[in-house]
Amino acid sequence: xxxxxxxxxxxxxxxxxxxxxxxxxxxxxxxxxxxxxxxxxxxxxxxxxxxxxxxxxxxxxxxxxxxxxxxxxxxxxxxxxxxxxxxxxxxxxxxxxxxxxxxxxxxxxxxxxxxxxxxxxxxxxxxxxxxxxxxxxxxxxxxxxxxxxxxxxxxxxxxxxxxxxxxxxxxxxxxxxxxxxxxxxxxxxxxxxxxxxxxxxxxxxxxxxxxxxxxxxxxxxxxxxxxxxxxxxxxxxxxxxxxxxxxxxxxxxxxxxxxxxxxxxxxxxxxxxxxxxxxxxxxxxxxxxxxxxxxxxxxxxxxxxxxxxxxxxxxxxxxxxxxxxxxxxxxxxxxxxxxxxxxxxxxxxxxxxxxxxxxxxxxxxxxxxxxxxxxxxxxxxxxxxxxxxxxxxxxxxxxxxxxxxxxxxxxxxxxxxxxxxxxxxxxxxxxxxxxxxxxxxxxxxxxxxxxxxxxxxxxxxxxxxxxxxxxxxxxxxxxxxxxxxxxxxxxxxxxxxxxxxxxxxxxxxxxxxxxxxxxxxxxxxxxxxxxxxxxxxxxxxxxxxxxxxxxxxxxxxxxxxxxxxxxxxxxxxxxxxxxxxxxxxxxxxxxxxxxxxxxxxxxxxxxxxxxxxxxxxxxxxxxxxxxxxxxxxxxxxxxxxxxxxxxxxxxxxxxxx
Numbered sequence: 129x130x131x132x133x134x135x136x137x138x139x140x141x142x143x144x145x146x147x148x149x150x151x152x153x154x155x156x157x158x159x160x161x162x163x164x165x166x167x168x169x170x171x172x173x174x175x176x177x178x179x180x181x182x183x184x185x186x187x188x189x190x191x192x193x194x195x196x197x198x199x200x201x202x203x204x205x206x207x208x209x210x211x212x213x214x215x216x217x218x219x220x221x222x223x224x225x226x227x228x229x230x231x232x233x234x235x236x237x238x239x240x241x242x243x244x245x246x247x248x249x250x251x252x253x254x255x256x257x258x259x260x261x262x263x264x265x266x267x268x269x270x271x272x273x274x275x276x277x278x279x280x281x282x283x284x285x286x287x288x289x290x291x292x293x294x295x296x297x298x299x300x301x302x303x304x305x306x307x308x309x310x311x312x313x314x315x316x317x318x319x320x321x322x323x324x325x326x327x328x329x330x331x332x333x334x335x336x337x338x339x340x341x342x343x344x345x346x347x348x349x350x351x352x353x354x355x356x357x358x359x360x361x362x363x364x365x366x367x368x369x370x371x372x373x374x375x376x377x378x379x380x381x382x383x384x385x386x387x388x389x390x391x392x393x394x395x396x397x398x399x400x401x402x403x404x405x406x407x408x409x410x411x412x413x414x415x416x417x418x419x420x421x422x423x424x425x426x427x428x429x430x431x432x433x434x435x436x437x438x439x440x441x442x443x444x445x446x447x448x449x450x451x452x453x454x455x456x457x458x459x460x461x462x463x464x465x466x467x468x469x470x471x472x473x474x475x476x477x478x479x480x481x482x483x484x485x486x487x488x489x490x491x492x493x494x495x496x497x498x499x500x501x502x503x504x505x506x507x508x509x510x511x512x513x514x515x516x517x518x519x520x521x522x523x524x525x526x527x528x529x530x531x532x533x534x535x536x537x538x539x540x541x542x543x544x545x546x547x548x549x550x551x552x553x554x555x556x557x558x559x560x561x562x563x564x565x566x567x568x569x570x571x572x573x574x575x576x577x578x579x580x581x582x583x584x585x586x587x588x589x590x591x592x593x594x595x596x597x598x599x600x601x602x603x604x605x606x607x608x609x610x611x612x613x614x615x616x617x618x619x620x621x622x623x624x625x626x627x628x629x630x631x632x633x634x635x636x637x638x639x640x641x642x643x644x645x646x647x648x649x650x651x652x653x654x655x656x657x658x659x660x661x662x663x664x665x666x667x668x669x670x671x672x673x674x675x676x677x678x679x680x681x682x683x684x685x686x687x688x689x690x691x692x693x694x695x696x697x698x699x700x701x702x703x704x705x706x707x708x709x710x711x712x713x714x715x716x717x718x719x720x721x722x723x724x725x726x727x728x729x730x731x732x733x734x735x736x737x738x739x740x741x742x743x744x745x746x747x748x749x750x751x752x753x754x755x756x757x758x759x760x761x762x763x764x765x766x767x768x769x770x771x772x773x774x775x776x777x778x779x780x781x782x783x784x785x
Contacts, residue, residue, distance in 0.1 A: 173210030289356035290387035322354035440501035530617035722762030
């Protein structure tokens with residue numbers, strides 16, 4: 129009992145010794161370290177300091193003056209051991225992940241599931257012969273490209289929904305991948321076996337908040353379509369309206385979250401190991417893909433997309449679904465049913481003249497959405513286009529919708545107009561308006577390359593063909609120009625609609641018809657009412673500038689007349705630039721101070737002068753030990769800052785943990 133009481137009474141003393149190390153280590157390392165980890169480090173630090181002091185100075189406890197002189201080195205040694213432990217612990221398991229001890233225990237099961245999935249995906253990659261390329265190896269050109277592309281497609285199909293979607297996204301980026309890969313990845317399909325209705329019904333009733341029979345008068349338990357993300361059912365409301373119900377597949381969100389983590393890890397690994405991956409911006413690509421796929425899982429986003437496309441209008445030539453917002457949620461989407469069949473199965477009953485008219489209507493709808501309104505259906509493949517009973521077309525599946533701001537729309541129009549005129553300089557300017565240009569680019573060499581491209585494809589008055597755009601993407605890749613995701617979505621939509629148009633009207637020339645549409649659009653813009661509206665909009669935007677201009681001219685001329693005109697230049701006006709410079713100065717100061725104290729410590733420790741505190745230790749050597757501890761602490765702090773900076777993800781990656 130007395131020993132237990134003594135132990136309890138000594139606990140505050142132990143905490144009083146440990147807590148300064150906890151606080152100091154957090155301040156020196158500059159991160160929020162968890163209390164349990166910091167306390168373990170402090171206990172280890174004092175233990176190491178005690179053992180080391182007893183080994184170096186066996187009689188220190190018998191000499192009070194020596195103990196007082198070595199108090200700072202002893203505390204510094206404990207502090208140094210604590211920091212070393214925390215430094216290694218932070219490198220292995222960084223703090224700040226939001227998980228405490230209990231949270232980490234709960235995450236073990238999730239980590240094990242992720243590890244099993246990672247192993248499964250790795251086995252699939254090895255099985256299809258693409259394992260070495262995940263380590264950063266570059267593929268050889270020619271025949272090897274075709275073989276590797278085929279293996280990649282099969283591996284993505286075997287890996288499941290997330291990787292199929294990744295391949296479909298990559299198939300729309302001819303600026304990043306060779307044609308062989310684009311051709312193979314374009315064949316990816318995400319049709320899968322349907323989930324039994326009993327499992328779907330549970331999620332459906334959970335989202336609706338009531339039984340299916342209370343919401344719908346009829347509900348067909350056999351799905352109209354079953355894709356990797358959702359299943360679609362035919363139903364009828366009690367009002368008599370025919371609807372379709374889109375229900376997300378059970379547990380697909382967990383599968384996607386786990387697979388996206390693997391995609392992030394592979395992207396970061398390639399970014400560290402391969403220069404070609406860094407030049408392509410694979411981490412940014414993974415970010416964009418994750419954002420797009422996450423949006424596709426949320427049917428509320430699709431409902432907003434339908435509303436946005438409907439708001440810009442299409443003159444009633446193409447029908448769009450109407451969403452029942454009161455019955456829709458994140459996992460369920462209820463829409464008015466369009467009475468028709470996919471064009472692939474229904475187009476055979478339409479005569480050729482009507483086919484050309486339907487194809488022209490679909491193309492003009494997509495081009496108006498892209499060039500005028502900036503909100504467009506990004507995936508108009510034949511399965512998403514219906515031939516309705518009234519002879520019109522209908523669009524389905526708005527999970528993928530692109531958006532262009534006014535600047536990108538203007539740049540895209542300028543690019544297409546320059547191609548139509550055969551103007552290399554205009555093509556260069558239009559291209560640079562829509563791409564993310566690097567810091568340095570040889571614009572003259574770019575113009576010459578584009579001129580050679582146009583001479584190859586537009587000579588003798590011939591119309592541009594799709595091969596020209598393939599070569600244009602090669603020029604984009606050669607000059608390290610990065611196409612924004614919004615522009616990539618435009619080319620994806622145009623490439624997809626080309627296949628649909630070919631099915632609607634074989635022989636339909638998309639480029640010739642696009643040129644006719646452009647001429648029609650220019651004619652519309654040159655009408656008196658359009659010119660009047662454009663002039664009014666431009667004048668209204670200029671009015672604030674014109675109103676302020678006389679006052680500004682008066683102030684400048686007055687200052688010039690009185691000799692008070694001056695020019696102020698603010699260096700490092702951007703807070704980010706100041707932060708970079710400040711961090712560099714702090715690191716240089718730490719390095720210089722650590723080096724200076726280290727040199728002084730060596731000089732004092734090797735000196736033989738100074739008053740003796742004990743038979744084997746002088747005062748100079750005590751000062752030397754103190755400075756040596758300070759130098760080691762500063763060096764460890766600097767190392768931690770450097771390694772911590774290297775662990776930060778490049779770009780804006782927010783990989784899940």
